[in-house]
Amino acid sequence: MIEVKNITKIYQSASVETIALKDVSFSIQEGEFVAIIGPSGSGKSTLMHILGCLDTPTNGQYFLEGKDVSKLSEAELADIRKNKIGFVFQSFNLLRRTTVFRNIVLPLVYANVPKNKRAEIAKRCLLAAGLTEKHFSHLSNQLSGGEMQRVAIARALVNDPLIILADEPTGNLDSKTGDIILETFRDLNKQGKTIILITHEKYIAEKAKRVICIKDGEIVEDVFNHSSSKEVKKIKE
Amino acid sequence: MLISDLFEETYFAITANKARSGLTILGIVIGIGSVIAMVSIGQGAAGSIKSNIEAMGPNLITVTPGSQQTFSQVMAQRGSAQTLTIEDGEAIAENILNVQAVAPELSQRYQAVYMGKNTNTQITGTTSSYLSVKNVELALGSFISELDTRLSLKVAVLGPTTRDDLFGEEVDPVGKTIRINGINFKVIGMTQPKGGTSFGSQDDVIFIPITTVQKFLAGVNHVSTLNVQAISSEVMSGVQNSITNLLLRRHNISDSSLADFSVMSLEDITEAVTSITNTLTILLAAIAGISLVVGGIGIMNMMMTTVTERTREIGLRKAVGAKRSNISLQFLTESVFLTFIGGIIGILLGIGLAYAVTIFTGMTTKVSLYSIMLACGVSTTIGIIFGYWPAQKAAKLNPIDALRYE
Ligand SMILES: Nc1ncnc2c1ncn2[C@@H]1O[C@H](COP(=O)(O)OP(=O)(O)O)[C@@H](O)[C@H]1O
Numbered sequence A: 001m002i003e004v005k006n007i008t009k010i011y012q013s014a015s016v017e018t019i020a021l022k023d024v025s026f027s028i029q030e031g032e033f034v035a036i037i038g039p040s041g042s043g044k045s046t047l048m049h050i051l052g053c054l055d056t057p058t059n060g061q062y063f064l065e066g067k068d069v070s071k072l073s074e075a076e077l078a079d080i081r082k083n084k085i086g087f088v089f090q091s092f093n094l095l096r097r098t099t100v101f102r103n104i105v106l107p108l109v110y111a112n113v114p115k116n117k118r119a120e121i122a123k124r125c126l127l128a129a130g131l132t133e134k135h136f137s138h139l140s141n142q143l144s145g146g147e148m149q150r151v152a153i154a155r156a157l158v159n160d161p162l163i164i165l166a167d168e169p170t171g172n173l174d175s176k177t178g179d180i181i182l183e184t185f186r187d188l189n190k191q192g193k194t195i196i197l198i199t200h201e202k203y204i205a206e207k208a209k210r211v212i213c214i215k216d217g218e219i220v221e222d223v224f225n226h227s228s229s230k231e232v233k234k235i236k237e
Numbered sequence B: 001m002l003i004s005d006l007f008e009e010t011y012f013a014i015t016a017n018k019a020r021s022g023l024t025i026l027g028i029v030i031g032i033g034s035v036i037a038m039v040s041i042g043q044g045a046a047g048s049i050k051s052n053i054e055a056m057g058p059n060l061i062t063v064t065p066g067s068q069q070t071f072s073q074v075m076a077q078r079g080s081a082q083t084l085t086i087e088d089g090e091a092i093a094e095n096i097l098n099v100q101a102v103a104p105e106l107s108q109r110y111q112a113v114y115m116g117k118n119t120n121t122q123i124t125g126t127t128s129s130y131l132s133v134k135n136v137e138l139a140l141g142s143f144i145s146e147l148d149t150r151l152s153l154k155v156a157v158l159g160p161t162t163r164d165d166l167f168g169e170e171v172d173p174v175g176k177t178i179r180i181n182g183i184n185f186k187v188i189g190m191t192q193p194k195g196g197t198s199f200g201s202q203d204d205v206i207f208i209p210i211t212t213v214q215k216f217l218a219g220v221n222h223v224s225t226l227n228v229q230a231i232s233s234e235v236m237s238g239v240q241n242s243i244t245n246l247l248l249r250r251h252n253i254s255d256s257s258l259a260d261f262s263v264m265s266l267e268d269i270t271e272a273v274t275s276i277t278n279t280l281t282i283l284l285a286a287i288a289g290i291s292l293v294v295g296g297i298g299i300m301n302m303m304m305t306t307v308t309e310r311t312r313e314i315g316l317r318k319a320v321g322a323k324r325s326n327i328s329l330q331f332l333t334e335s336v337f338l339t340f341i342g343g344i345i346g347i348l349l350g351i352g353l354a355y356a357v358t359i360f361t362g363m364t365t366k367v368s369l370y371s372i373m374l375a376c377g378v379s380t381t382i383g384i385i386f387g388y389w390p391a392q393k394a395a396k397l398n399p400i401d402a403l404r405y406e
């Protein structure tokens, strides 16, 4: 479903040139649960942004459902983000002082989903993310960190995306809450969603079906069983 | 994005910071309000001057001494030249078709006295036709008759203000004797109140036979104005031309550009006054317009701040699928909405101000639909113009950079 071929990303700022990704290639099938690990600054987020159509590679090709999306215009990328991708951020990125309901239906607003259908969709997705519609009228700033991330996950689900991308979704949460969030992703995966998440935590990497490790912009390891991964073992508890 | 979503987002954005939105709107309110109030004052002045001029008499043509053709210059020269006579007026009445009546006039200010009460008032010498020509009505007694004029009798018809000054209100002055410039006059009547004009009260006046003014008060043979009434408004310009030709012949002048008199219809005067008041209105509106521009800059300032504050939010919206057009439209709607609310309140404020001006200063004001529409148009345009740049700035943001923004 996802096929990345020789992707390179170079950031050009004033005088310095940062090579964030060097000739990266891999593919991901429908229904996979992939953890991307690697040290800070290795290019994980950069890769995630390209997979999420938030950014385009400097070189190389990215096929999403067989279609090359690496050369699309801004507006076409926006359409793909709207219809095929659900993004979950480390810092939640909820609308401030706004109700849970309005946060969840935000993608539906841009997808022109009729108003009378939104509550139903929001309810289903919030339930899938582990909260109930009782939270609809809560303001985003009245929630705990774990609840905020669940709302963010519900928001990522409303457009029924092909893939859910999560950039360190548990990075701002304590390990217990992180565990609950991880279970949420596992449930979604069991229901058939393709999930790619970036993590620093060993227990999360261990629960993934596949682990890709990136260092200095290059894939150094790509294994389907974490017990065979040297990199996962290296992560301290 | 559905229209209702756009409006909902706008509502939430504007109410999120009520104080700031309120102050920004206030800038527009003051701008629009002052434009409407100023224009209403200007147009009110124009309207009252016009209606006063029209009240001077129907289908009136005035012939004044002096060679100039324009209104303001005639005003300056009036009275100094001494080229028109009662005979000119009689000739016009006799020889020119479509002339209803001619009322010659010679006006000067004198002191009038009755039993120790004094007033300095305008003495207007005229004839019996003055009543119909100048649209004046009698309240008491009778007006100057032809016989009075022929015999230069010392009779006087008082204006209501003059009656109040000399006799007191509600007193019947008919039959009493007053002194004008030391000469005794018998009061034979009083006119109805006509109201003031911008040139002075039409009620503070004493009418006496024109021949009496010429012989006993002024000691001259000329008149200051010939008031000619045409039979209808359609024949006005024809009558004006005939008067000019007749007087040129009577005064032995062959070149019309050297004419020692000028012929003007009320329309000409109204036109001249209108052009002056229009200039005044534009000036007032321009001054008020400056505050509108300042209000617009307030909008831009607020929108720029909002865009900066909401950079992360813009990034998020883009990440979930918002296009450039969605973002720019949202911010544009916000600024247009702010100016629109400001415009509506501003119109109400403007109408209120105009009303207050009328109550407290007595000035006539006129709030026209035109000025309201102009204000609405201007405020919406300001919303678009001053909102466009911030909206573009927001729309162009790269989603990742925007999300990273601290
Ligand atoms: N917008 C940018 N401009 C310039 N350099 C960038 C930008 N984003 C990331 N980088 C650089 O690219 C490299 C990879 O960054 P990133 O993908 O965020 O790493 P990670 O998420 O693995 O910590 C880093 O060296 C970072 O400094």
Ligand SMILES: [Mg+2]
Pocket (backbone or CB within 6 Å): A044, A045, A046
């Ligand atoms: Mg990162």
